[in-house]
Structures are given as C-alpha cells and as structure tokens.
Amino acid sequence: WSLLGLGFSSSCSHGIHAMERVQTLVLGAGVIGLSCARALARLGREVVLCDLGGAVGAGTSSRNSEVIHAGLYYPQGSRKAKHCLRGSEMLRRFCLEREVPHRICGKLIVATSEAQLPELKALEMKAAGNGVKLEPLSPQQVQQMEPEVYCVEALHSPRTGIVDSHAFMQALLADAEEYGATLALRTQLRGGQVYQEGVMVELESVDSADVFTVEAQAVVNCCGLAAPRVARSLGMEPVPKAFYCRGSYYALQGGLRPFSRLVYPVPEPQTSGLGVHATVDLQGQVRFGPDVEWLPPEILPGLEVDEAAYGSHQAAAYQVDDKKSEAFYSEVRRYWPKLPDGALVADYSGVRPKLSAPGEPAADFQVASYGKLVNLFGIESPGLTSAMSLAEEVVQLVMEGGEAPHDAMQ
Numbered sequence: 001w002s003l004l005g006l007g008f009s010s011s012c013s014h015g016i017h018a019m020e021r022v023q024t025l026v027l028g029a030g031v032i033g034l035s036c037a038r039a040l041a042r043l044g045r046e047v048v049l050c051d052l053g054g055a056v057g058a059g060t061s062s063r064n065s066e067v068i069h070a071g072l073y074y075p076q077g078s079r080k081a082k083h084c085l086r087g088s089e090m091l092r093r094f095c096l097e098r099e100v101p102h103r104i105c106g107k108l109i110v111a112t113s114e115a116q117l118p119e120l121k122a123l124e125m126k127a128a129g130n131g132v133k134l135e136p137l138s139p140q141q142v143q144q145m146e147p148e149v150y151c152v153e154a155l156h157s158p159r160t161g162i163v164d165s166h167a168f169m170q171a172l173l174a175d176a177e178e179y180g181a182t183l184a185l186r187t188q189l190r191g192g193q194v195y196q197e198g199v200m201v202e203l204e205s206v207d208s209a210d211v212f213t214v215e216a217q218a219v220v221n222c223c224g225l226a227a228p229r230v231a232r233s234l235g236m237e238p239v240p241k242a243f244y245c246r247g248s249y250y251a252l253q254g255g256l257r258p259f260s261r262l263v264y265p266v267p268e269p270q271t272s273g274l275g276v277h278a279t280v281d282l283q284g285q286v287r288f289g290p291d292v293e294w295l296p297p298e299i300l301p302g303l304e305v306d307e308a309a310y311g312s313h314q315a316a317a318y319q320v321d322d323k324k325s326e327a328f329y330s331e332v333r334r335y336w337p338k339l340p341d342g343a344l345v346a347d348y349s350g351v352r353p354k355l356s357a358p359g360e361p362a363a364d365f366q367v368a369s370y371g372k373l374v375n376l377f378g379i380e381s382p383g384l385t386s387a388m389s390l391a392e393e394v395v396q397l398v399m400e401g402g403e404a405p406h407d408a409m410q
Contacts, residue, residue, distance in 0.1 A: 022048050024398060025201065025216040027189060027230060029053070030061035031165065031384055032376055033222035034172040035391040040220075040398060041179035048214075049176065050187040050203060052310050057169040059309060060224045061384065063318070063350025065249075065279045065290070067262065068092065068102065068161035069382040072109075073274065076129040079365040084382040085130060087389035088159070094388065095163060098171040101282050104161035107262035108142060109134075110151035112334045116266040117153060123266065124155055132159070148258040150337050160262060164282055165384060191233045192219075194371040199234065218398045221375040225306040225353045228377060236370040240377050243354040244297075244305040247273065247290020248320045250328050251347040254340075257284050263335060274381070276331040287347060288332050291324065294358050295351065309351055320346040352380040365390070369397050 026037045029051035037049040053059070068088055074080035095102040111120040127134050135156040137145075142154045173183065184203075190211065192201035199219040203212045223230045228242045252258075257280075265275035273292045280286050299305045299316050308317040325344055332339050355363035355378035366377040367390070374397045376390065383390075 020212060021215045022046055023216070024048070024218050024220065025050065025199070025214060026220045026222060027051075028222035028224060028227075029056040029173075029183065029185070030059055030222065030224055031057060031169055031172070031387045032061075032224070032379055032390060033220070034169050034176065035387040036220050036222060036394045037181045038172050038176040038179070039388075039391040039395045041176045041181040043395065043399075044179075045398075047176065047181040048184060049181055050184045050189070052186065052188050052206065054185055056173055056183070056185075057166065060350055060353065060380075061169060062165060063348060064165070064381065064384060065277070065287075066162050066165045066281065066384070067107075067279060067382075068104070068163050069385040070127075070157050070159040071130045071132050071382075072123060072127040072134065072157060073267065074126075074130065074382075075364075076126070079367070080382060080386070081130045083365065083386035083389040083393075085132075085389075086392075087382070087386035090388040091163065091168070091385060092161070094171070095168065098175075100164060100167045100171050102161055102163040102168075103282060104159065105261050105280065106156060106158045107160040107264055108137070108146060108149065108151075108154050108156055109264045109266060110142070110149060110154045110335050111266050112151055114152060119266045119269070120153060120155060127155075127157075132157070146259055146261060146263065148336055148338060149263055150335055162262070162279065162281060163384070168384075189230060189233060193235050194373050196371070198372045201234070216372070218372045218374065220394055220398065221373060222379075224379065225309050225351060227353065227375060227379075229304075229306055231370070231373070231375045231377075234370075234373055236373060236375065240355050240366060242306070242377075243357055244295040245273075245352045245354050245380075246293040246295055246317075246349055247352060248293070248324055248349040249287050249289030249347045250320075250325065250344040252286040252288070252343055253345050254343055256340075256343060257286060258336060258338075259286060265331070265335060276328060278332070278336070288328055288344065289347075290350065291327065291331075305351060306353075317351055318349045320349045322346055353378055354380055367393055367397070374398060 023046035026033050026049045037047050041047045071084040137154040186206040188204045190202040198217045221230050228239045231239045264277040299308050368375045
C-alpha cells in the first residue's frame with residue numbers, strides 16, 4: 001500500500017500536496033503500532049498506520065526471543081509489570097481466538113552455583129509481588145523435567161510460553177483492517193508540528209519521493225528505536241535519551257533438541273539483560289541468546305543506530321560477530337555442560353531500545369503525551385507480551401483520558 005493508494009491526493013511529482021486530514025495516524029507498524037491501530041480502529045476511529053519498511057514488523061518486533069513472558073522480573077507497580085501481566089492474558093486469549101500458533105511450554109530459571117541462590121530467591125519474591133507463583137525445584141526434580149540441564153536449584157514458571165510473532169502481527173493487522181484501519185508502507189516521516197487541535201506532519205513516499213502534508217487529530221509514535229528522534233522531529237522537548245543494546249542469537253544445529261522448555265540462567269545484577277537463555281520455537285529449533293552489546297550512538301560515520309536499523313545499512317546494525325561463539329559456549333555450558341563443540345551457528349540479532357545507560361537499573365516503559373502526540377519510549381522486553389495492554393493505555397490517552405469501551409480491547 002502507499003499513501004496514494006489510500007486516496008491521498010497527488011497534484012504534482014516530487015512536491016508537497018494539498019492538506020489531507022485523518023483522525024489518527026499511527027507511526028510504526030511493529031507489534032506495538034499494530035496493537036494500537038487495532039484497538040483504535042475497533043472504537044470506530046479512522047486510523048492510518050505508516051511504516052518506513054516494506055512489511056509490518058520488520059524491526060525490533062521480529063528480532064527477539066518470541067517469548068510470552070509471565071511477569072517475573074519487573075518491579076511491582078511498574079508499567080512493565082502491569083502491562084506484561086495483563087498483556088500476557090490478552091495475548092493468549094487473542095492467539096486462541098485467532099488460531100495464532102503459540103505454546104505455553106513453561107520455563108526453568110536455573111542457578112548453577114551456590115552464589116546465585118540469593119538472586120534466585122530474590123527473583124521468586126519479586127515474582128510473588130506481581131502475583132506470579134513460581135515453583136522451587138531441586139536438582140533431582142529438574143533432572144526429571146529436563147535431563148540435560150545442570151543446576152543446584154531452580155524455579156519453574158508454568159505460565160511462560162512462545163508465540164509465532166509474525167503470525168501474531170499478521171493477525172493484528174487483519175483485525176485492524178477489518179475494522180477500517182489502512183496501512184501505508186514505505187512511508188517516511190519528514191517532520192511536523194504539534195498544535196492545539198492536533199498534529200501536522202509531512203510524510204514522504206520512499207518510492208516516489210512525493211510529500212504529503214497530513215493533519216491528524218492524534219498521532220501515536222510507536223517507532224521503536226527511532227521513537228525519540230520522531231518525537232523531536234515533531235517538536236517535543238525534552239525527549240528521553242536513547243541507548244541501544246544489540247543482542248545476538250546462536251542456533252543449535254545438527255538436529256539436537258535437548259530441551260522441551262525454555263531455560264534461563266539467573267540474571268546477573270546490573271547486566272541489562274536476562275542472560276543467554278535457551279528458547280525452543282514452535283518447530284523445535286533451539287536458540288541461545290541474546291547477549292548484551294552496547295552500541296555507540298553512531299554505528300557508522302554520520303549514521304546513528306536507529307537510522308541504520310531501518311535503512312539500507314541494516315547489516316551494520318544487525319551483524320552477528322562469529323567471534324562471539326566462544327563466549328556463547330561458555331555461557332550455555334553453565335547449564336548445559338554437554339553442549340558439543342561446533343554445535344552453535346550464528347543466527348540473527350536484534351537491537352533493544354533502552355532508556356537506561358550501561359550499568360544502570362533497567363528503566364521502565366515510558367508512555368508520554370505531548371499535546372495530541374502520544375509517544376512510546378523504551379519498549380524493549382517484555383514489549384511483545386505487553387503490546388495489547390500498552391494499546392489500552394494509548395487508547396485512553398488518545399481519547400483524552402476517557403474510559404475506553406472494554407470490547408475494543410479484547
């Protein structure tokens with residue numbers, strides 16, 4: 001689809017066209033933008049969903065572990081805790097109703113040394129504060145469940161699962177379009193301005209270089225890595241400082257399938273991640289990751305990370321360094337000592353939009369309004385799980401704080 005295909009006027013080539021008006025413009029067609037577009041369209045609002053890429057969900061939304069999180073890791077009362085817990089329930093219900101492939105397989109969080117036991121106990125207490133009950137397991141109990149796993153103690157999270165993120169996003173898009181939302185791909189934001197009645201934006205077609213001036217009653221910024229840049233381009237100040245963290249994944253080759261559940265190490269304090277964990281996708285493929293690699297603001301001279309991630313220099317943003325394999329073998333063998341030499345192959349990577357610097361405690365999600373502009377900043381993990389719940393908060397802000405009809409969120 002293109003802006004012209006949506007009926008936006010084209011009066012001259014490579015020029016700015018007459019003003020177009022739309023009720024709600026959603027920028028960014030990842031899982032967050034799709035969830036917001038769907039929820040708003042279900043309320044009967046006119047919604048145009050724009051994305052720079054040639055397909056939905058081509059950025060952060062498709063470069064993660066595809067885990068349905070249960071809500072173990074996040075401070076009580078935080079947005080991450082609230083939206084993960086609610087979003088998990090909404091996601092599971094949506095997947096059942098729309099026949100989106102998923103599986104509630106459960107996961108083990110394993111301590112591989114006595115020194116990790118206090119952190120494991122702290123995680124159990126944090127989960128309990130969020131209403132999530134974890135089952136403590138002895139090494140013998142773990143051996144019965146996952147014979148290949150080594151640990152000195154573990155926790156079992158029965159509500160954790162995996163989902164086909166691409167099928168999930170396609171189902172969200174189909175739902176949104178059924179309720180009248182329209183999609184404009186390969187569309188770039190050039191800038192704009194927030195004013196009392198709404199937001200004026202300039203959108204450019206990547207293919208034709210035509211520029212369209214659009215007046216929206218509300219704009220929702222779901223641009224992931226680029227969300228701070230987009231907010232600044234629309235006049236918002238101050239904007240949270242962005243930090244970028246690349247996480248690489250290695251796949252297990254040779255047809256090996258050592259686990260039936262997800263296996264996570266105990267998170268190391270102040271490491272900005274959950275550790276190199278094992279995930280098992282719906283086809284049984286085992287992957288390990290992500291690691292933590294902080295990126296400089298400019299990944300190439302004159303090219304910042306968020307620009308590279310969505311442009312022609314994606315290889316620079318998403319490259320997986322084969323030299324990391326030694327560190328991956330070391331991390332994985334802590335809980336799977338029998339990992340054979342040569343069994344890991346570099347697979348893919350993702351870049352996480354963070355609001356906390358290296359060494360700082362993980363920042364919470366931010367949902368911030370600036371007039372009729374609603375911004376979502378720092379939507380990293382558990383963003384996939386939280387997407388439908390975050391959309392509820394966005395809808396209430398777009399509707400000027402009014403209570404949204406409950407059936408729009410199901």
